[in-house]
Amino acid sequence: MSEYNLDSKKLRKLEEYIDGIEEKEGSLINILHEAQDIFGYLPKELQLFIARKCNIPASKVFGVVTFYSYFTMEPRGQHVINICMGTACFVKGAEKILEEFKKILEIKEGNMSKDGMFTVNTLRCVGACGLAPVVMVDGKVYGRVKVEDVEDIIKEYRE
Amino acid sequence: MPNYRMNLLVCGGTGCKASGSSEIIEIFEKEIEKAGLKDEIHVITTGCFGFCEKGPIVKVTPDNVFYVEVNSEKAVRIINEHIIKGRIVEEYLYKEPITKEFLPEQSDMPFYKKQIRIALRNCGFIDPENIYEYIAADGYQALGKVLSEMTPEEVIEEVKKSGLRGRGGGGFPTGLKWEMTRKSESKQKYVICNADEGDPGAFMDRSILEGDPHSVLEAMAICGYCIGADKGYIYIRAEYPLAIQRLRIAIKQAYELGLLGKNILSSNFSFDIDLKYGAGAFICGEETALINSIEGGRGEPTVKPPFPAQKGLWKKPTNINNVETFANICPIILKGADWFKSIGTEKSKGTKVFALAGKVNNVGLVEVPMGLTLREIIYDLGGGIKGGKAFKAVQTGGPSGGCIPKEHLDTPIDYDNLTKIGSMMGSGGMIVMDEDDCMVNIAKFYLEFTCDESCGRCTPCRVGNMRMLEILKEITKGRGTMEHLEELKDLGQTIKDTALCGLGQTSPNPVLSTMNFFWNEYVAHVKDKTCPAGVCTALLKYYILPEKCVGCTACAKVCPTNAISGEVRKTHVIDREKCIKCGACMATCRFNAITRR
Numbered sequence: 001m002s003e004y005n006l007d008s009k010k011l012r013k014l015e016e017y018i019d020g021i022e023e024k025e026g027s028l029i030n031i032l033h034e035a036q037d038i039f040g041y042l043p044k045e046l047q048l049f050i051a052r053k054c055n056i057p058a059s060k061v062f063g064v065v066t067f068y069s070y071f072t073m074e075p076r077g078q079h080v081i082n083i084c085m086g087t088a089c090f091v092k093g094a095e096k097i098l099e100e101f102k103k104i105l106e107i108k109e110g111n112m113s114k115d116g117m118f119t120v121n122t123l124r125c126v127g128a129c130g131l132a133p134v135v136m137v138d139g140k141v142y143g144r145v146k147v148e149d150v151e152d153i154i155k156e157y158r159e
Numbered sequence: 160m161p162n163y164r165m166n167l168l169v170c171g172g173t174g175c176k177a178s179g180s181s182e183i184i185e186i187f188e189k190e191i192e193k194a195g196l197k198d199e200i201h202v203i204t205t206g207c208f209g210f211c212e213k214g215p216i217v218k219v220t221p222d223n224v225f226y227v228e229v230n231s232e233k234a235v236r237i238i239n240e241h242i243i244k245g246r247i248v249e250e251y252l253y254k255e256p257i258t259k260e261f262l263p264e265q266s267d268m269p270f271y272k273k274q275i276r277i278a279l280r281n282c283g284f285i286d287p288e289n290i291y292e293y294i295a296a297d298g299y300q301a302l303g304k305v306l307s308e309m310t311p312e313e314v315i316e317e318v319k320k321s322g323l324r325g326r327g328g329g330g331f332p333t334g335l336k337w338e339m340t341r342k343s344e345s346k347q348k349y350v351i352c353n354a355d356e357g358d359p360g361a362f363m364d365r366s367i368l369e370g371d372p373h374s375v376l377e378a379m380a381i382c383g384y385c386i387g388a389d390k391g392y393i394y395i396r397a398e399y400p401l402a403i404q405r406l407r408i409a410i411k412q413a414y415e416l417g418l419l420g421k422n423i424l425s426s427n428f429s430f431d432i433d434l435k436y437g438a439g440a441f442i443c444g445e446e447t448a449l450i451n452s453i454e455g456g457r458g459e460p461t462v463k464p465p466f467p468a469q470k471g472l473w474k475k476p477t478n479i480n481n482v483e484t485f486a487n488i489c490p491i492i493l494k495g496a497d498w499f500k501s502i503g504t505e506k507s508k509g510t511k512v513f514a515l516a517g518k519v520n521n522v523g524l525v526e527v528p529m530g531l532t533l534r535e536i537i538y539d540l541g542g543g544i545k546g547g548k549a550f551k552a553v554q555t556g557g558p559s560g561g562c563i564p565k566e567h568l569d570t571p572i573d574y575d576n577l578t579k580i581g582s583m584m585g586s587g588g589m590i591v592m593d594e595d596d597c598m599v600n601i602a603k604f605y606l607e608f609t610c611d612e613s614c615g616r617c618t619p620c621r622v623g624n625m626r627m628l629e630i631l632k633e634i635t636k637g638r639g640t641m642e643h644l645e646e647l648k649d650l651g652q653t654i655k656d657t658a659l660c661g662l663g664q665t666s667p668n669p670v671l672s673t674m675n676f677f678w679n680e681y682v683a684h685v686k687d688k689t690c691p692a693g694v695c696t697a698l699l700k701y702y703i704l705p706e707k708c709v710g711c712t713a714c715a716k717v718c719p720t721n722a723i724s725g726e727v728r729k730t731h732v733i734d735r736e737k738c739i740k741c742g743a744c745m746a747t748c749r750f751n752a753i754t755r756r
Contacts, residue, residue, distance in 0.1 A: 130211025
């Protein structure tokens with residue numbers, strides 16, 4: 001596996017997962033989910049590895065990765081901050097919350113902060129509209145977030 | 160099983176969990192242990208009660224007492240007072256906002272009074288991670304009845320007779336869909352449950368899967384029996400980790416009891432269910448795109464016909480229904496089509512779950528009979544508009560739907576009526592907007608969504624929507640012309656007529672419906688260059704009111720561009736050339752002397 005410039009331990013874990021699947025082509029999306037869970041993102045080399053392993057064209061893997069917003073080819077920060085941009089959150093000021101995160105972390109949407117701690121993303125509705133506006137950090141949901149709360153949320157993870 | 164004298168039902172839905180319900184469960188368990196009541200009191204984590212606004216929710220049965228906004232402190236007192244001493248803690252109950260009365264029973268609360276719960280029947284009632292609780296609530300009885308007493312044709316006939324229509328958006332008669340798939344000849348067929356709930360602001364499918372996953376599994380098996388399929392897939396959003404986890408547990412338990420797998424209940428019928436994950440593409444809610452995604456490809460739609468009922472997954476006949484549609488099946492089988500038909504309007508039978516959100520007092524999930532009016536839902540169940548503001552519009556149907564103004568508040572809700580007023584049922588998102596929401600901006604928001612999510616396959620949707628968005632951006636920046644408005648209408652109609660899939664064809668709806676009902680607001684943006692709701696910053700102008708200004712100089716100090724001038728103790732003025740409309744002055748002024756129009 002040395003032909004890939006990737007962490008061999010992680011690669012072996014992924015290989016085991018793929019080997020356990022009978023119908024590989026139909027499971028491409030599930031495989032990509034697993035790969036992103038293990039590596040954090042899907043660099044081109046990893047896509048090539050998956051393509052060869054499943055015996056499907058690399059162009060198809062690339063096509064699928066770029067189609068779905070859940071998959072990313074950029075490395076992600078230790079913590080992923082997702083700001084919900086669903087309608088309920090939007091009408092309750094989610095845009096301002098996003099701006100505040102971007103301002104404090106000095107980054108653009110989808111990018112990683114300089115210290116590698118955070119990535120800021122938006123997503124479409126986590127379904128917790130009762131608590132709008134909602135911010136999700138890793139798996140944790142923060143409800144009724146105010147602009148003033150943004151700094152505290154970041155602090156919580158910096159410590 | 161021990162015989163508990165009392166149950167504490169704690170909501171474990173995503174909303175209440177985010178408000179801290181997991182800690183409450185821990186406290187309950189600890190306190191009950193301390194009091195030595197472990198064999199008498201049972202703490203159960205349930206699915207969503209629907210009343211997310213007042214979460215976390217705790218319900219005590221059989222006393223039938225409903226506590227709202229419970230926190231750790233309240234949890235301790237509920238144990239000490241109610242559970243140990245048998246005294247209801249009145250101040251933790253729901254308080255009727257008008258009469259100020261405390262209401263202990265769920266059924267008395269205006270939020271629940273008009274609801275009829277069929278699809279949500281078990282949400283907030285059973286522990287979704289325990290199959291025996293589902294079975295105790297008549298679970299898997301419908302499957303047993305179907306396998307032992309009914310032919311597939313009889314079941315399809317019953318579903319057809321019930322008048323059930325697809326709850327995912329289109330409203331296609333469910334029984335007819337099943338019949339079509341049954342009639343397609345093939346050795347291999349599939350059942351798919353569409354759980355790719357992508358409409359922003361809709362969360363009913365998530366709540367059903369989190370609160371009652373077995374009802375969907377059971378209905379999928381019944382569908383498989385009817386159409387002749389032995390394999391089912393649930394296509395679920397990766398953004399719903401809790402629902403995925405509960406489904407996994409449910410599937411495992413069903414296999415263990417032989418309610419899925421080979422020869423179910425000793426019959427000749429076998430059925431397997433697998434999970435497939437979405438990856439964040441709105442278009443995958445469209446059935447042909449969803450099939451492409453399950454096959455591991457890009458989720459682009461294909462031209463219909465052939466319909467999935469003829470050529471679907473792996474080119475085999477496939478029946479796709481939405482989560483809520485499946486959740487209605489078992490009650491229809493058990494209680495009969497006539498019972499189901501007795502609820503609802505002439506052409507839309509049964510109930511519909513709506514996700515009530517936005518600027519309304521009681522945000523949450525409601526299931527109401529078809530034919531209730533928008534006014535009843537927003538004012539009776541929803542408790543009216545937040546902060547006493549004026550109602551402006553309600554948006555239904557997500558990015559495919561439209562905004563409905565107050566003139567149509569008394570429209571009885573069903574599929575056909577909503578389409579008639581330029582919106583649609585969609586999956587059931589219902590977002591309430593007040594006087595502070597700018598309709599042009601809302602239309603722009605939905606178009607941004609559509610442009611982001613357009614799969615790019617057909618030109619009308621890919622390019623057309625982008626052009627519409629560009630025009631809307633010009634308008635909100637104050638560079639709009641009356642010709643622009645004509646172009647918007649024209650383009651919208653063209654996209655409606657020519658786009659490939661259902662999503663493309665409905666994508667101009669938010670723009671067209673707001674133009675139809677809020678034409679004056681568009682004209683104000685274009686002709687007068689003002690935003691009546693005060694949202695579009697480029698069109699706002701800040702003024703200092705001379706009668707209120709005391710000349711404290713606070714605004715001048717805070718202005719980043721030195722646009723404010725004036726002497727101490729004298730009225731200040733804003734230089735509109737320099738003003739960048741940041742609003743800092745308005746936020747600083749302690750005398751409310753600055754306004755924007």
